[in-house]
Amino acid sequence: MSTQTPTQTEESSETDAEADAPSKGDERRDEKRRRAAEERARRQAEEAEKAAADEETVELKVFRYDPEVEGKQEPRFDTFHVPFTKGMTVLDALMYSRDTYDSSLTFRHSCRQAVCGSDAMFVNGGQKLACKTQISELEEPIRVEPLPHAEVRKDLVVDMEHFYDQMEAVEPYFQTNEYPDGELEEQRQTRENREKIKMSTRCIWCSACMSSCNIAAGDNEYLGPAAINKAYRFAMDEREGEDIKQKRLEIIEQEHGVWRCQTQFSCTEVCPKDIPLTEHIQELKREAVKNNLKFW
Amino acid sequence: MSQSYNRGLIEDFSRWREFEAGMWAWIFHKFTGWVLIGYLFTHIAVLSTAIPAANGATMMFQGSETDVFTGTIVSLEGLLLVRILEVGLLAVAVFHMLNGTRLLLVDLGIGLEAQDKSFYASLILTGAITVASVPTFIAGAF
Numbered sequence: 246m247s248t249q250t251p252t253q254t255e256e257s258s259e260t261d262a263e264a265d266a267p268s269k270g271d272e273r274r275d276e277k278r279r280r281a282a283e284e285r286a287r288r289q290a291e292e293a294e295k296a297a298a299d300e301e302t303v304e305l306k307v308f309r310y311d312p313e314v315e316g317k318q319e320p321r322f323d324t325f326h327v328p329f330t331k332g333m334t335v336l337d338a339l340m341y342s343r344d345t346y347d348s349s350l351t352f353r354h355s356c357r358q359a360v361c362g363s364d365a366m367f368v369n370g371g372q373k374l375a376c377k378t379q380i381s382e383l384e385e386p387i388r389v390e391p392l393p394h395a396e397v398r399k400d401l402v403v404d405m406e407h408f409y410d411q412m413e414a415v416e417p418y419f420q421t422n423e424y425p426d427g428e429l430e431e432q433r434q435t436r437e438n439r440e441k442i443k444m445s446t447r448c449i450w451c452s453a454c455m456s457s458c459n460i461a462a463g464d465n466e467y468l469g470p471a472a473i474n475k476a477y478r479f480a481m482d483e484r485e486g487e488d489i490k491q492k493r494l495e496i497i498e499q500e501h502g503v504w505r506c507q508t509q510f511s512c513t514e515v516c517p518k519d520i521p522l523t524e525h526i527q528e529l530k531r532e533a534v535k536n537n538l539k540f541w
Numbered sequence: 542m543s544q545s546y547n548r549g550l551i552e553d554f555s556r557w558r559e560f561e562a563g564m565w566a567w568i569f570h571k572f573t574g575w576v577l578i579g580y581l582f583t584h585i586a587v588l589s590t591a592i593p594a595a596n597g598a599t600m601m602f603q604g605s606e607t608d609v610f611t612g613t614i615v616s617l618e619g620l621l622l623v624r625i626l627e628v629g630l631l632a633v634a635v636f637h638m639l640n641g642t643r644l645l646l647v648d649l650g651i652g653l654e655a656q657d658k659s660f661y662a663s664l665i666l667t668g669a670i671t672v673a674s675v676p677t678f679i680a681g682a683f
Binding site for chain 2: 508509510511514521523524531
């Protein structure tokens with residue numbers, strides 16, 4: 246039903262109704278009231294129908310905290326009801342909540358396809374990548390919290406600076422003193438060697454492992470699973486050569502390097518890219534031992 | 542940790558629920574390790590009665606003179622609590638051994654994909670051995 250024309254005629258007719266025939270105006274106002282009531286009833290029925298149709302709404306309990314806003318200095322959980330759609334991820338639900346209910350809800354996200362690694366969160370008691378965690382696989386209500394063992398900046402945003410420092414401490418870039426003969430020659434890697442480091446190259450720096458690690462929580466100097474995995478990626482790369490590998494092993498086997506790992510397997514469990522972190526750490530431990538054992 | 546923001550008890554509760562096999566193995570290994578260290582001290586205390594016993598020290602036990610070492614051990618074994626604790630000690634020691642073997646394999650890089658299964662296996666084996674030991678330890682205690 247079009248709304249534009251009737252209101253216009255009503256407005257004009259009401260003015261002349263007041264002028265000469267009040268009874269006629271009353272009639273029209275009654276008519277208008279009746280129509281408004283009808284409209285309201287229709288809309289309510291529509292809403293009810295819609296609610297009945299998408300019975301499936303998910304309940305989200307989201308951690309809220311903001312040191313700069315007076316009402317949010319005391320951490321709390323906000324509840325959001327989000328209509329469920331097939332294939333919905335935690336990130337989708339968060340974005341719906343932000344766009345529909347509270348535009349101040351803050352969280353990091355970028356690519357939405359588990360590549361950028363910016364939306365690692367603590368979902369139902371586990372470190373998860375929000376964009377690849379299906380709502381349908383979670384128990385309700387879904388608790389979304391910022392990553393543990395990191396300082397909360399605002400809502401679901403944590404300070405990643407310490408994690409990045411640890412990552413950079415292992416010099417996460419290719420270095421070599423051995424160059425191929427020709428100036429334009431490529432530095433080729435064998436297929437076997439590539440297979441060996443394949444999984445370790447998949448790290449997206451999301452910090453889920455670091456957050457899950459019990460040791461990293463208690464020891465701020467511990468490199469952490471992600472940084473050690475990064476070190477593994479380059480230490481195991483044959484193209485770097487022996488002297489660079491020696492340098493890398495020295496970083497790895499420091500007091501707060503690989504030896505802090507107590508094989509709790511938490512990092513391996515939470516890694517959204519399925520990197521066998523504990524396996525890599527253990528292999529580096531063996532490398533370090535082999536490097537230092539001398540039988541003569 | 543010292544720098545991180547304290548979000549209160551709520552967070553720790555949800556984290557408890559989400560422990561995985563490897564984490565439980567670590568917790569149990571620590572716990573059983575400390576229990577074994579505690580046992581070691583009481584063990585030394587009991588064994589050290591052997592020195593005065595060798596020098597001819599005696600004590601009154603059930604109305605007769607027995608040497609201190611035998612007397613201490615027999616009187617301890619007579620306590621129901623000690624009998625029950627012995628079953629617990631065996632469980633703790635067996636788990637610590639089996640999980641220690643599991644950790645050895647982990648250190649050697651063997652079967653890391655099956656680390657949770659080997660943890661469950663060591664739990665089940667511990668349970669079985671403990672149950673099997675009950676007749677031996679408890680016999681005649683009640």
